[in-house]
Amino acid sequence: MAKTPEPKRTISLKPCDGDVIEVSPMIAKQMQTIQSFIEDDSFIATTTIIPLPNVTAFQLSKIIDYLNYHSNSKAVADNVKESTKKFDEEFLKELEHDKLKELLHAANYLNVKEVLDFLCQAVADLIQDKSVKFVRKFFGVVNDYSVEEEEDIRRTHAWAFEGVEED
Amino acid sequence: METVDHAQLPLSGILVNELVIEILSRLPVKSLLKFRCVSKSWKSLISHNPQFVKLHLHNSPKNANLILFINKGLDEEEEDFDIRAIYCSKQSLLDNSISSIVDAEDGRCFEVNDTNWSVGSCNGLVCFRSHFVNNEVIESRFRFWNPALRLTSKKSPPLYVNKLPGDPFSPARYGFGYDSSSDTFKVVVMILGLENTIVKVHSMGDSCWKEILSFPTFPVGELDGQFLNGTLNWLAVRKSGYGYNWRTVTVNHLVIFSLDLEKETYRQLSLPAGLVEVACVESNLKVLSGCLSFFFHYRETHFVMWQMKEFGVENSWTPLVIISDQHLQFDIDHPLIPLCTSENGNVIVMARTGDFGAIIYNCRSKRVELIETNFEFLENGEDYVESLVCPG
Numbered sequence: 017m018a019k020t021p022e023p024k025r026t027i028s029l030k031p032c033d034g035d036v037i038e039v040s041p042m043i044a045k046q047m048q049t050i051q052s053f054i055e056d057d058s059f060i061a062t063t064t065i066i067p068l069p070n071v072t073a074f075q076l077s078k079i080i081d082y083l084n085y086h087s088n089s090k091a092v093a094d095n096v097k098e099s100t101k102k103f104d105e106e107f108l109k110e111l112e113h114d115k116l117k118e119l120l121h122a123a124n125y126l127n128v129k130e131v132l133d134f135l136c137q138a139v140a141d142l143i144q145d146k147s148v149k150f151v152r153k154f155f156g157v158v159n160d161y162s163v164e165e166e167e168d169i170r171r172t173h174a175w176a177f178e179g180v181e182e183d
Numbered sequence: 184m185e186t187v188d189h190a191q192l193p194l195s196g197i198l199v200n201e202l203v204i205e206i207l208s209r210l211p212v213k214s215l216l217k218f219r220c221v222s223k224s225w226k227s228l229i230s231h232n233p234q235f236v237k238l239h240l241h242n243s244p245k246n247a248n249l250i251l252f253i254n255k256g257l258d259e260e261e262e263d264f265d266i267r268a269i270y271c272s273k274q275s276l277l278d279n280s281i282s283s284i285v286d287a288e289d290g291r292c293f294e295v296n297d298t299n300w301s302v303g304s305c306n307g308l309v310c311f312r313s314h315f316v317n318n319e320v321i322e323s324r325f326r327f328w329n330p331a332l333r334l335t336s337k338k339s340p341p342l343y344v345n346k347l348p349g350d351p352f353s354p355a356r357y358g359f360g361y362d363s364s365s366d367t368f369k370v371v372v373m374i375l376g377l378e379n380t381i382v383k384v385h386s387m388g389d390s391c392w393k394e395i396l397s398f399p400t401f402p403v404g405e406l407d408g409q410f411l412n413g414t415l416n417w418l419a420v421r422k423s424g425y426g427y428n429w430r431t432v433t434v435n436h437l438v439i440f441s442l443d444l445e446k447e448t449y450r451q452l453s454l455p456a457g458l459v460e461v462a463c464v465e466s467n468l469k470v471l472s473g474c475l476s477f478f479f480h481y482r483e484t485h486f487v488m489w490q491m492k493e494f495g496v497e498n499s500w501t502p503l504v505i506i507s508d509q510h511l512q513f514d515i516d517h518p519l520i521p522l523c524t525s526e527n528g529n530v531i532v533m534a535r536t537g538d539f540g541a542i543i544y545n546c547r548s549k550r551v552e553l554i555e556t557n558f559e560f561l562e563n564g565e566d567y568v569e570s571l572v573c574p575g
Contacts, residue, residue: 144211144214145214148218151221
């Protein structure tokens with residue numbers, strides 16, 4: 017039997033501010049937005065480069081890093097869990113608040129459930145003990161209460177306002 | 184669990200609404216109550232949006248928390264037992280650091296007393312039953328408590344059960360669960376009679392009790408139904424008839440009576456095959472980390488526990504623990520009640536109902552550690568999930 021040439025094994029993604037990044041089909045599969053590209057009849061893996069106008073090279077490589085690490089460490093052994101926890105902490109350490117929010121948008125655009133879940137939980141952990149003022153600023157929400165109305169809500173659940181961290 | 188239509192939830196901010204909602208749905212209830220202050224639209228999302236309540240419950244950590252029932256002994260002024268329900272993290276039990284929680288004098292604590300018993304915990308609500316006996320009639324009323332919101336409902340309409348002549352014990356068995364098909368919390372009572380057993384249901388918020396089933400009677404164990412996968416489960420005896428002497432019943436006579444809250448039908452599930460003969464007065468069911476577990480005391484010297492790894496699949500029964508009293512270095516003259524297991528199932532915490540405190544048992548290393556409490560009995564514990572569900 018004649019040997020057929022090996023088919024191209026990677027998917028080419030082009031972020032808005034950098035060179036093409038090649039990812040394995042297994043990683044691409046976890047990005048729903050990319051997956052629907054691939055499933056399109058006109059998609060030819062060997063030549064098509066998928067443009068990602070809403071995703072920077074930094075964001076794309078962060079997301080790929082996360083998926084790569086977590087797809088290789090599915091085991092439940094305690095030591096693996098420990099190193100996964102360490103990886104996740106390091107992953108978040110590099111992200112300022114604004115970068116974290118932008119990365120969330122990128123993960124949302126690419127529709128990567130695993131990264132989205134992780135980042136949403138990270139933001140929840142970040143804000144859970146913060147003040148109302150901090151959270152308004154973080155999410156860009158305008159306070160539409162009058163002073164009395166706000167005071168009223170604080171009074172009804174005064175205990176919920178105990179243990180608030182400094183901003 | 185229904186999927187949530189994000190488009191209908193109004194919010195604005197730097198992050199798109201659907202992301203903000205996803206983030207908020209992962210917050211503890213205490214933080215959400217605080218963030219009602221952020222803006223009017225946040226308040227209406229957190230307090231008045233049933234879809235958000237469901238999404239939050241869906242994302243709320245499972246198998247992370249417990250409601251513990253702690254008996255602080257006889258209250259001399261009230262001439263009643265001072266029993267408290269307290270919610271704590273499973274980790275604090277596994278780490279043996281619950282003493283600080285037991286003494287908490289805040290809203291995480293619910294004062295229970297001798298005539299006010301827990302029926303079960305489900306989707307963030309704990310159901311309590313209070314009763315009093317008037318001649319031969321037992322009157323019960325039920326209340327629902329959301330510990331995270333620190334809210335308790337009003338009492339349910341009364342349920343009247345006639346005692347059976349010559350029988351000092353109550354003929355009623357209770358259970359509390361959730362029917363997702365109709366989105367209702369249900370209290371179930373089985374009333375054992377001489378000829379028939381009648382099953383009545385009260386849906387939380389309703390003003391009535393409804394009879395849903397009647398079948399030839401068979402004896403059912405003393406304890407409250409265990410809620411799992413839309414069903415309530417009790418230990419029962421295969422044989423029909425009333426007035427069985429439980430002390431002569433052995434494990435081989437037992438079966439699990441499983442009531443489907445949606446279909447309002449029941450079926451029987453077998454216990455593990457090949458069990459030795461055991462007086463069943465000290466055997467029971469308990470949901471641990473989402474698995475139905477069956478435990479009993481063998482010849483008063485061993486504690487044995489099995490788990491049904493896949494609910495409803497009878498050949499998925501797996502032995503989990505056998506411990507001897509020699510190994511524990513105390514007599515198991517009173518039942519041990521399992522409270523929780525670690526995530527990998529290797530560590531089990533069990534309440535010592537005959538003595539103060541509890542034990543932590545590591546199945547791998549066989550190590551036994553005592554949890555000391557300040558002269559308090561740990562009566563029982565139930566899996567608990569934080570939620571925004573409004574009681575009543």
